[in-house]
Amino acid sequence: MAKRLVTHVSPRSAKxxxxxxxxxxxLVEVVFEIRFPGEPAVECHRDEYFALIRKEFPKxxxxxxxxxxxISTQPYHFKTEAGVETVMVAINRFAYTTKRYEGFEAFRPxxxxxxxxxxxxxxxxxxxxxxxRYINVIPFLREGPVLPWKRYFTVELTxxxxxxxxxxxxxxxYESRCETGAITTRIASAKTEDESRDVFVLDFDFxxxxxxxxxxxxxxxxxxxxxxxxVFEGIVAESYKAVxxxxxxx
Amino acid sequence: xxxxxxxxxxxxxxGTSIHYRKPVELRDETGDLVVSASPPSAKSPTVLWSIQxxxxxxxxxxxxxxxxxxxxxxxxAENESLRVFAHGSTQAEALSEFQxxxxxxxxxxxxxxxxxxxxEGARLKRLFADSFEPT
Numbered sequence: 001m002a003k004r005l006v007t008h009v010s011p012r013s014a015k016x017x018x019x020x021x022x023x024x025x026x027l028v029e030v031v032f033e034i035r036f037p038g039e040p041a042v043e044c045h046r047d048e049y050f051a052l053i054r055k056e057f058p059k060x061x062x063x064x065x066x067x068x069x070x071i072s073t074q075p076y077h078f079k080t081e082a083g084v085e086t087v088m089v090a091i092n093r094f095a096y097t098t099k100r101y102e103g104f105e106a107f108r109p110x111x112x113x114x115x116x117x118x119x120x121x122x123x124x125x126x127x128x129x130x131x132x133r134y135i136n137v138i139p140f141l142r143e144g145p146v147l148p149w150k151r152y153f154t155v156e157l158t159x160x161x162x163x164x165x166x167x168x169x170x171x172x173x174y175e176s177r178c179e180t181g182a183i184t185t186r187i188a189s190a191k192t193e194d195e196s197r198d199v200f201v202l203d204f205d206f207x208x209x210x211x212x213x214x215x216x217x218x219x220x221x222x223x224x225x226x227x228x229x230x231v232f233e234g235i236v237a238e239s240y241k242a243v244x245x246x247x248x249x250x
Numbered sequence: 251x252x253x254x255x256x257x258x259x260x261x262x263x264x265g266t267s268i269h270y271r272k273p274v275e276l277r278d279e280t281g282d283l284v285v286s287a288s289p290p291s292a293k294s295p296t297v298l299w300s301i302q303x304x305x306x307x308x309x310x311x312x313x314x315x316x317x318x319x320x321x322x323x324x325x326x327a328e329n330e331s332l333r334v335f336a337h338g339s340t341q342a343e344a345l346s347e348f349q350x351x352x353x354x355x356x357x358x359x360x361x362x363x364x365x366x367x368x369x370e371g372a373r374l375k376r377l378f379a380d381s382f383e384p385t
Contacts, residue, residue, distance in 0.1 A: 131280025
């Protein structure tokens with residue numbers, strides 16, 4: 001028997017103001033995901049949720065059968081016509097992702113609404129994890145073979161005197177705990193798929209795993225976003241923020 | 251997209267024993283079943299922070315966006331405001347030519363007096379003067 005859940009998207013409480021909208025944002029993908037104890041109804045009645053969202057997400061992507069992985073844990077993807085937004089459903093998780101992020105005030109109600117409709121339909125009240133992930137891709141040009149690290153990041157990498165600190169490549173991953181969850185930050189130099197361009201991948205993944213309820217999605221997504229925003233603003237160097245604000249010769 | 255490995259396993263050789271220490275896996279990722287392994291193309295602009303030619307080095311007062319694209323066998327590097335368009339058979343060549351052009355036009359407009367330019371020429375003279383300074 002489904003428990004009664006909050007069916008409206010509560011307005012965000014007034015805080016110190018959302019992040020400034022950056023004209024040249026490096027954000028390429030944002031994901032909001034919830035996980036829950038395995039619910040067979042999701043797998044057996046997948047079509048019912050699809051029926052609720054098919055007008056907006058008409059394209060159906062089915063999973064490949066991967067050797068060694070239970071097929072029931074593999075997700076279906078429902079995509080918008082242009083493929084910009086995706087809803088992912090599986091026996092123990094749900095996710096909404098977009099490649100066109102127009103600010104948290106637009107993303108928040110969309111993500112919460114889709115997730116709440118999913119939880120309501122399948123009677124999911126207990127969650128095991130929520131996650132909000134921001135993936136940024138920042139193209140850069142090398143100064144000789146060396147990364148122009150300080151132009152983009154405030155992160156100081158202090159090495160012993162015996163190690164050169166003119167980095168040619170960097171891959172840094174760290175997980176930090178805070179009051180409301182844990183944030184994994186990844187900063188890595190990489191190449192584009194065709195190997196022609198250098199980019200930094202700046203990936204923030206805020207996760208909550210303790211005593212979660214499907215009725216509090218708005219709180220969870222707000223806390224995740226607020227903390228991630230603070231970390232992002234602190235990590236990005238002022239010189240690159242100017243580029244994001246459009247203060248460039250273009 | 252290839253990414254330099256974040257953490258690789260390493261081992262310490264102690265006498266005749268070899269101890270393998272596996273790295274701590276930090277990567278329970280949100281959306282790992284929906285986010286593609288290769289991130290989408292970057293949307294934000296590529297920028298130069300300084301201009302370096304054979305003869306000159308200029309500091310840019312603001313980052314200079316460089317619109318890089320490949321067409322057929324050639325790379326093109328362009329900036330609309332500066333009216334600089336360069337090309338090369340490699341990306342590095344195109345960028346090098348781009349910087350040569352910027353350095354050239356910076357000097358060129360510096361030599362012109364205000365009454366020797368009008369319209370677009372005046373705009374470019376102001377823009378180059380305001381945007382770059384020799385180092």
